[in-house]
Amino acid sequence: MIDENLINKIGEYSKKPSLFDKGYGSIWTEEYIAKQMLQAHLNPNFDGASRRILIIDETVGFLAKNVLKENSMILDLGCGPGLYAERLCKRGHKVTGIDFSRNTINYAKKSAEKQGLNIEYECINLFELNYFEKYDVVMQVYGEINTFSDIERDKLFDIVKNALKPNGLFIFDVSTPILRRKCGLRKNWYVSESGFWRGKPHIVLEEGFEYDDDIWLDQYIVADNNGVQVYRNWFHDYTIEKIRRIVQSCGLNIINVMGSLSGEALKEDSEWIAVIAQK
Incomplete structure (x- = not known):
């Protein structure tokens, strides 16, 4: 059975956010993701x-x-x-x-x-x-x-x-804007048993948004049995x-x-x- 609240939450997060809205999740302070970030650094x-x-x-x-x-x-x-x-x-x-x-x-x-x-x-x-x-x-x-x-x-x-x-x-x-043109905007989703975002089964929806003045957003919506969280990485190219x-x-x-x-x-x-x- 589809969880209607889950679908509604994902739909809410999928709307284009206002400029530099930080969202709710933090890759720097959430313990599991912070460990993954450290491994990426190293x-x-x-x-x-x-x-x-x-x-x-x-x-x-x-x-x-x-x-x-x-x-x-x-x-x-x-x-x-x-x-x-x-x-x-x-x-x-x-x-x-x-x-x-x-x-x-x-x-x-x-x-x-x-x-x-x-x-x-x-x-x-x-x-x-x-x-x-x-x-x-x-x-x-x-x-x-x-x-x-x-x-x-x-x-x-x-x-x-x-x-x-x-x-x-x-x-x-x-x-510079040339780097973003090379990388493009994200548009993808996947299911994982364990990965960067969670150490247990979860779904990830990747989205990209373009704004004026060479500003971009990479957004990740992560859903698991504890609910839905959104992570936003903003970029202003020069x-x-x-x-x-x-x-x-x-x-x-x-x-x-x-x-x-x-x-x-x-x-x-x-x-x-x-x-x-x-x-």
Whole structure:
């Protein structure tokens, strides 16, 4: 027999939501999904949560050689399990890692302790940070800025600007509309005995929505014997003209733009824009 309440709930969630409506489920705080996210971060050959280890090594190598001064004080926003922080620390930098996921921060702390690395980690919402001229460099890698609304993004830039010492650097990257055109919009459903979303039988409905100004939503409706939950991943892509205007309006000066944080040149068909901005 079809559960009418279940069908109605799925139908309600399937409607196109208002812009940057966060929904109800959280991949960062729900215990089972947070464990799956950690495994995705640690997969050396998978670009889902963190970039592949090869790319991370190339990025840290490029930044260390061409951008960072010796013994820099670095703030790593959205540090995950510490993949960048550990590599930077081993090169002599003093690193603070911030992440909203308790699961990944606990892993990062244990990993640093095991290796004898002096890295400061804190589990906190980055919008609650209140540093003042403490860091030489602030980093936010792998497009987290794309997930923020305009209001959140501008607030983040203010937080970063306050945290930087005079002449300090903000290093970040954002995806371009070309990446979304390559990936497309989601439209799929499947039944699983166990998987990323649940460790028991469940149904997943994947949906994609397009909005004005290069804004996109990947939505996942998950149903099991406990009910229905919706998870939303928002993305705001940027062109080079747009990101230049935003950075400058926040009082930072762009000193370099690239096609990646490993030093690739920016091209017309680049899927990413890497930015180095100075206070």
